[in-house]
Each structure stands twice: as C-alpha cells, then as structure tokens.
Amino acid sequence: MSPALINANPVVYEKKERPVRTRPGDAAFDEYATELIDQLEDPEHPYSLEELKVITEDAVEVDDKRSYVRVTFTPTVEHCSMATIIGLCLRVKLMRSLPSRFKVDIKVAPGTxxxxxxxxxxxxxxxxxxxxxxxxxxxxxVDECLTPSFE
Incomplete structure (x- = not known):
C-alpha cells in the first residue's frame, strides 16, 4: 500500500464467489478472462479490483472467433494516479494467461x-x-497486483 493514498476511503463491494478453474480449451474464454482479472489486487488498497468495482463482469468483452479481448475499467476517482498501473496489471495478467492469439485492448471507461x-x-x-x-x-x-490474496 502507498503511504499517501489518492482515495483513502474507497467504497468496498462484495466479491462474487467463483470456483477456481484452470485454463480452458478454446471454448469458454469469456468466463475465464473475467475470472482472471477478478483476482487482481488494487495497487493502493488491500482489496481486489472487483471489490472496488474498478472491474466488473460486464466490462470484459471476449470475441473468441476474432481472438480479441477488451477490458474497460473504472478508476475509483477521476484523478487516480494508479490508472496506468491498474491497466498494465490487467494487460499483463491477460497476456500471461490467455493464448498468444488473443489481442488485448485495455481502456478506461469513458468520462471516468x-x-x-x-x-x-x-x-x-x-x-x-x-x-x-x-x-x-x-x-x-504489477507482480504485487497479480499475487492473489487469500485473506
């Protein structure tokens, strides 16, 4: 955690319970991609990106036929200095976990x-x-964000 937090008191939401899975075959990448990024930790807080609603299931689009993944994330505050780090964490997690055929597009939600x-x-x-x-x-x-917390 950073000593000077940009958002010292973020709203924390309940995390959705999901079974832990291994990488699927060529099918079911939409669910797999969502599960992967829901495991990421926030760089400033001891919460997941899902618990902070930085990322939601609806924000992950997978087109398996075109080998394309788009993730749109929402920083907790408009002036979040960690937005680039969060996006980099998302990109690295997907690059390391999905087959190399996938093109990954990471975006900040418009107006956020x-x-x-x-x-x-x-x-x-x-x-x-x-x-x-x-x-x-x-x-x-990035590695710290990718390390799952089991607390």
Missing amino acids: HATEDAVNKQLNDKERVAAALENPNLVDM
Missing part, C-alpha cells in the same frame, strides 16, 4: 478519468508497455 485519452494511449501502445515492463519498480508493482 481526467487523463483518459493519455492513459488509453499508453496502455495500448506496444512500445510503451514493453518499456514499462523493463522498469523493475513497475514490474514489482
């Missing part, structure tokens, strides 16, 4: 972040993502 266009551009630029993943501090933050 002050610098929405800049965040979206950074999250969907391969060179910027690659550069971010060369930064050991960012990789540590």
Whole structure:
C-alpha cells in the first residue's frame, strides 16, 4: 500500500464467489478472462479490483472467433494516479494467461478519468508497455497486483 493514498476511503463491494478453474480449451474464454482479472489486487488498497468495482463482469468483452479481448475499467476517482498501473496489471495478467492469439485492448471507461485519452494511449501502445515492463519498480508493482490474496 502507498503511504499517501489518492482515495483513502474507497467504497468496498462484495466479491462474487467463483470456483477456481484452470485454463480452458478454446471454448469458454469469456468466463475465464473475467475470472482472471477478478483476482487482481488494487495497487493502493488491500482489496481486489472487483471489490472496488474498478472491474466488473460486464466490462470484459471476449470475441473468441476474432481472438480479441477488451477490458474497460473504472478508476475509483477521476484523478487516480494508479490508472496506468491498474491497466498494465490487467494487460499483463491477460497476456500471461490467455493464448498468444488473443489481442488485448485495455481502456478506461469513458468520462471516468481526467487523463483518459493519455492513459488509453499508453496502455495500448506496444512500445510503451514493453518499456514499462523493463522498469523493475513497475514490474514489482504489477507482480504485487497479480499475487492473489487469500485473506
């Protein structure tokens, strides 16, 4: 957790109970992708992105035939400084878990972040993502988000 929280008192919602699954065959990637990202932890708080409603089932679109996944997330506050980190966590989780045939598109929900266009551009630029993943501090933050909490 960060010492100076952007959103010190976020609203926390109940997390949906889901069975733990292994990666499916070529079918059922929509449910699998949703389950993957629901496991991510917030970079600032000891809650999952699902518990903070940063990500919801409706925000994950999977087109298995076109090998395409779009995730639209909603930061808890309009000026969230962690929006790019959250998007990077989503991208890395899906890149590591889905077959390489999938193209992943990560977006901030329209009208939910002050610098929405800049965040979206950074999250969907391969060179910027690659550069971010060369930064050991960012990789540590991403890995922390990807580590499931069993509390």
